[in-house]
Amino acid sequence: MGKLTLPIHRRDHIKGPQNAAVQLVAYGDYQCSYCSRVYQIVNAIERSFSGQMSFVFRHFPYPDIHPYAEKAAIAAEAAGRQGKFWVMHNMIFQYQKQLTSKTLLVFAEELELNIRAFKMDITDRALSERVAADLESGTQSGVNGTPSLFINGNKYSGSYDFGSLAGAVGDKLVK
Numbered sequence: 001m002g003k004l005t006l007p008i009h010r011r012d013h014i015k016g017p018q019n020a021a022v023q024l025v026a027y028g029d030y031q032c033s034y035c036s037r038v039y040q041i042v043n044a045i046e047r048s049f050s051g052q053m054s055f056v057f058r059h060f061p062y063p064d065i066h067p068y069a070e071k072a073a074i075a076a077e078a079a080g081r082q083g084k085f086w087v088m089h090n091m092i093f094q095y096q097k098q099l100t101s102k103t104l105l106v107f108a109e110e111l112e113l114n115i116r117a118f119k120m121d122i123t124d125r126a127l128s129e130r131v132a133a134d135l136e137s138g139t140q141s142g143v144n145g146t147p148s149l150f151i152n153g154n155k156y157s158g159s160y161d162f163g164s165l166a167g168a169v170g171d172k173l174v175k
Helices: 033-048 069-080 085-094 101-110 115-121 125-140 162-174
Strands: 022-028 053-059 148-151
Touching: 022 033, 022 162, 033 053, 033 085, 033 162, 053 069, 053 125, 069 085, 069 101, 069 115, 069 125, 085 101, 101 115, 148 162
Parallel strands: 022 053
Antiparallel strands: 022 148
């Protein structure tokens, strides 16, 4: 079983309490249909364990297979600079099948981002390096496909249905 080599850090986008008993880290690709399904399951798990777990999403795009995955990751990071990482993240997964460079700009407009700053940020090398750093940390942690989940630093190897994943999260709360 793999271990998370890069612990949760302030550079991460964290939902939930930072000192939660359960920390769930997902490595994902915004164009991966499996990631989209797990995104919905993780949202349900977050509601079920509200206040008891934190969630971190890290980028693991496959640009050779998914041509807009890396651009979407950079767009989410650019939105994050304006305090809207999670709403952009949600919008990208919600409209995953419509992803293009143009729709990412439409999303930014719908989220009322500063479009001038957003356009500058999506070309900022620091954001592409951020996405690359997530990819590298995932590779070092044994990620070889998406989605890949880690619970309290250990790679989750169970089924990705609600019951199995919620059970694994719940098990960490009783220990």
